[in-house]
Amino acid sequence: MPQHRICRRRCPHEDCRSNREGLRTKLVLHSRLMTQRGERRRLRCKHCDRTFVSTRGTVYYRLRRPRAVVDRVSRASVDGVAPAVISRVEGVSLGTISRWKARAARHAWRFTQEHLLIDRPVELQFDELKGHGATEESDTWVYNCLEVSTRVWTSWRVARRTLRSTTVLAREARDRLRCITEPVLCTSDEMKYYPVSLKRAFEKFCVHVQVDNRYSSGRLVRTNWKLTWGPRWRLDAARSRSEDSKKPNTAYVERLHLTMRRGCSYLHRRTNGRMRKRRCLGENLALQQCHYNFVRPHASLKLDKQTRTPAMQAGIFNRPLTLREIFSWVPKPDPWLDRLPVDETRRQDPFRARPSNS
Numbered sequence: 001m002p003q004h005r006i007c008r009r010r011c012p013h014e015d016c017r018s019n020r021e022g023l024r025t026k027l028v029l030h031s032r033l034m035t036q037r038g039e040r041r042r043l044r045c046k047h048c049d050r051t052f053v054s055t056r057g058t059v060y061y062r063l064r065r066p067r068a069v070v071d072r073v074s075r076a077s078v079d080g081v082a083p084a085v086i087s088r089v090e091g092v093s094l095g096t097i098s099r100w101k102a103r104a105a106r107h108a109w110r111f112t113q114e115h116l117l118i119d120r121p122v123e124l125q126f127d128e129l130k131g132h133g134a135t136e137e138s139d140t141w142v143y144n145c146l147e148v149s150t151r152v153w154t155s156w157r158v159a160r161r162t163l164r165s166t167t168v169l170a171r172e173a174r175d176r177l178r179c180i181t182e183p184v185l186c187t188s189d190e191m192k193y194y195p196v197s198l199k200r201a202f203e204k205f206c207v208h209v210q211v212d213n214r215y216s217s218g219r220l221v222r223t224n225w226k227l228t229w230g231p232r233w234r235l236d237a238a239r240s241r242s243e244d245s246k247k248p249n250t251a252y253v254e255r256l257h258l259t260m261r262r263g264c265s266y267l268h269r270r271t272n273g274r275m276r277k278r279r280c281l282g283e284n285l286a287l288q289q290c291h292y293n294f295v296r297p298h299a300s301l302k303l304d305k306q307t308r309t310p311a312m313q314a315g316i317f318n319r320p321l322t323l324r325e326i327f328s329w330v331p332k333p334d335p336w337l338d339r340l341p342v343d344e345t346r347r348q349d350p351f352r353a354r355p356s357n358s
């Protein structure tokens with residue numbers, strides 16, 4: 001079911017009946033108050049009779065600067081402008097930029113978790129990208145998964161190359177698919193963990209092909225591929241549905257990697273802005289993923305005169321969103337999710353599973 005709507009009104013109290021029992025939100029205007037930035041409205045929830053300011057739960061809650069500055073800083077940040085440059089241009093200190101970014105990234109991550117669901121997936125491509133970390137973080141990789149027919153960047157993960165992180169990525173990609181009616185074609189490079197991980201996450205709902213790209217002086221000269229999971233007839237059925245790929249390839253996810261490199265200095269080649277904390281790279285990616293899927297029109301998704309976003313192609317929204325709309329969305333209050341680091345999910349670690357009483 002397409003959503004086409006963003007929830008902008010919700011009671012921010014976790015124990016409120018409207019959140020616990022999923023009732024319809026009933027908010028009324030309680031009062032108006034004047035601040036340095038102009039008028040702010042205070043709302044009252046008719047279920048629990050508590051009041052709160054209308055920006056509660058959004059990225060703009062309790063900010064001293066105008067919203068437009070936060071939007072511009074976030075926008076520059078996903079376009080790969082260095083924080084030092086943003087700081088000089090906007091006149092905002094580096095500490096403030098980093099705090100805003102952390103908050104915006106968490107919000108974007110929650111937004112993606114709630115809204116990104118693909119109805120009829122056709123082809124998934126998996127690949128890893130080397131992050132340029134300093135000293136102890138030097139062995140850091142960014143895993144990515146892209147759904148080719150909609151160009152939706154379904155999931156990412158910052159980790160070392162292990163079986164566990166590959167499985168977590170595959171499960172996260174599986175979570176972003178709503179219903180799989182026909183087997184999905186999954187392609188990846190030759191890393192040894194993919195066949196096991198994809199088999200665990202998708203079972204009979206996918207067919208997996210490993211692609212071996214041969215390069216000569218920087219150009220792709222030959223592509224070999226081999227079937228590693230699923231019967232041959234399933235592969236033929238999956239390939240016949242794919243309009244974008246004539247032969248199994250990982251070209252689309254590699255193109256995504258270029259976009260990511262341009263938007264994040266930690267992933268640039270020969271960068272001098274090396275990553276020192278994985279958390280910072282995770283925050284960058286959460287914001288970038290949200291911007292890529294919901295905000296940025298994708299050049300290859302052009303229909304008549306309109307250039308669509310991946311989320312429009314997947315039928316989730318019927319127009320490109322703006323960062324303002326995403327930042328003004330109010331997530332369901334969930335202290336447990338709010339404490340989790342941005343690059344983790346519930347599935348990440350069985351020992352860190354959600355406590356049963358909440």
Ligand SMILES: [Zn+2]
Pocket residue numbers: 011012013016017018045046047048049050
């Ligand atoms: Zn309430």
